[in-house]
Amino acid sequence: MAIKYYVFIFFLSxxxxxxxxxxxxxxxxxxxxxxxxxxxxxAAIERRAAVLLQSTIKKMAGCELNILNGIQSSTQKSIYIIPSSSINELINSEKTVLQTNQLKKHFNVDFESKRKLLIEDAFLISTQADNILIVSGGKKGSIYGVVHLLEKYLGCRMYAPNEELIPQRATITLPLLCELEKPVNTIRIVNGDMTQQNQQYRDWHRLNDHNEEFAKGFYVHTFNRLVPWETYFEKHPEYFALMGNKRIIDQLCLTNPDVYDLTVKTLNEEMTKQPEKKIVVCKSS
Structure with a gap:
């Protein structure tokens, strides 16, 4: 009993x-x-992440955090929303000695080892008493980092586009942490009005819009874009599947070598037109 008593007194002191x-x-x-x-x-995504953080804090506490453009000196403590590629700019920017020393608290072995693991849509959050880093691995990493803070540490939720939970508090605090999160799946799509029509809902639930990821016109049911029946059916019915004794227009004959060549040709043309897109679907109707 004596040991328990003294330990209790120690923490109280x-x-x-x-x-x-x-x-x-x-x-x-x-x-x-x-x-x-x-x-x-x-990029626009970092600015959108900043506005999301600003607007949610305002709903919580009734005050607005200023958004400043540029890695610059600030009279206030700072939340940096930056891509990983801008870390060196942050370190080497013209700051006071005090600010530089404060920022260096982040850049320890744990932080750097986690930063090396960043991929697209991943984020790394590091908090210190005087500044906070939300570091993106690319794409929507900065948005997801902000949402992670709001959900996990401040209790905010978005259940539906018009249903959100924002706790009211005059004082907002965060624990000191160095936290990495990266997606297991690179594409996360749920079809429906809520996801397709509401960008903020997608952001909160880490979902993608197929228009952001897939080449335009090549999400699903793309066979007719690859080998249009309007162009080829009359002269080359053999390009299309035989059902019973009849050629049909909504399915290609996948064993025809000319169909393969036409498909590759069309894909090359479309991929050249949309070099920023990484996914093209070849799928029947």
Whole structure:
């Protein structure tokens, strides 16, 4: 019993500032303690992530965190929403000695080992008392990083496009952490009105719009785009499947070598027109 008694007294004697050092205060009594910074040449996705964070904090605490453009000195503590490729710019930018020393707290072995694992849609979040890094591996990594913070640590939810849960609090804090998350699946599509028509809902649920990922016109049912029956059926009915004793227009004859050659030719042409797209579907009607 004596041992338990003394351990209990020890924890009671720890000063309160000790615990305060283990969290980051983003908003204190309705007053912003941080600004949000995105690089000058950042993609639209980083700016959208910044606006999402800003607007949700405003709903929670009734105050607005400023969004600043550029890796720059700030009179406030800063939340950096940046791609991994901008880390060196952040380190080498013209800052005060104090700011540089504060940022260097992030760049330890744990942070760098996790940063090497970043892939598209992945993110790395590192928090310190004076600044927060939301580092994207590419594509929607910055958006997903912001959503992760809002959901896991601040209790926010989006159940449907018009149904969200935003806790009300005058003071917003985050724990000190260095957290990596990367997707198991690179494409996550759920068809339906909620996902196809509402970008913010997709963001919160880490979903893709097929128009973002697939070549235009080549998502599903693409055989007629590859070998259009309107162009070939009359002169080359053998390009199309034989059902019973009749050639049909909505299915190609996949054993015909000319069909293969036409398909490859069309795909090459379309992929040249849409070099930014990585996925083209070859699928029957």
């Amino acid at each position: 720890i000063p309160l500032p000790f615990f305060a050092q283990n969290k980051t205060v983003v908003v204190k009594n309705g007053v912003p303690q941080f600004s949000i910074i995105v690089p000058v040449d950042s």
